[in-house]
Amino acid sequence: MIRYHAVLEGLVPEIEEREASVFAGYRWNLWRLLSWRDKAASVAHYRLHNLIALHRNDAAAGEMARRSRRRGA
Numbered sequence: 001m002i003r004y005h006a007v008l009e010g011l012v013p014e015i016e017e018r019e020a021s022v023f024a025g026y027r028w029n030l031w032r033l034l035s036w037r038d039k040a041a042s043v044a045h046y047r048l049h050n051l052i053a054l055h056r057n058d059a060a061a062g063e064m065a066r067r068s069r070r071r072g073a
Contacts, residue, residue, distance in 0.1 A: 012043050020046035 012020075017039070021031035024042040031039070 012039075016046075017043065023049065 017031075018028060020039075020043045021028055023046045024031075026034070026042075034042075
């Protein structure tokens with residue numbers, strides 16, 4: 001497992017910041033010119049998008065498990 005952490009408490013790890021920049025459609029050199037507020041909003045949007053995807057996948061897996069139990073019972 002690969003682990004990463006922020007350099008300072010409360011800062012976004014660079015790898016996650018780079019992923020957020022790609023998600024928002026920015027190249028890294030342009031992303032670095034954004035204000036910290038714009039970056040924070042984009043990282044928050046990226047995190048929420050991923051969280052929603054995790055919940056959708058969890059719900060789909062739960063539904064598949066329920067259906068397979070019904071078929072097997």
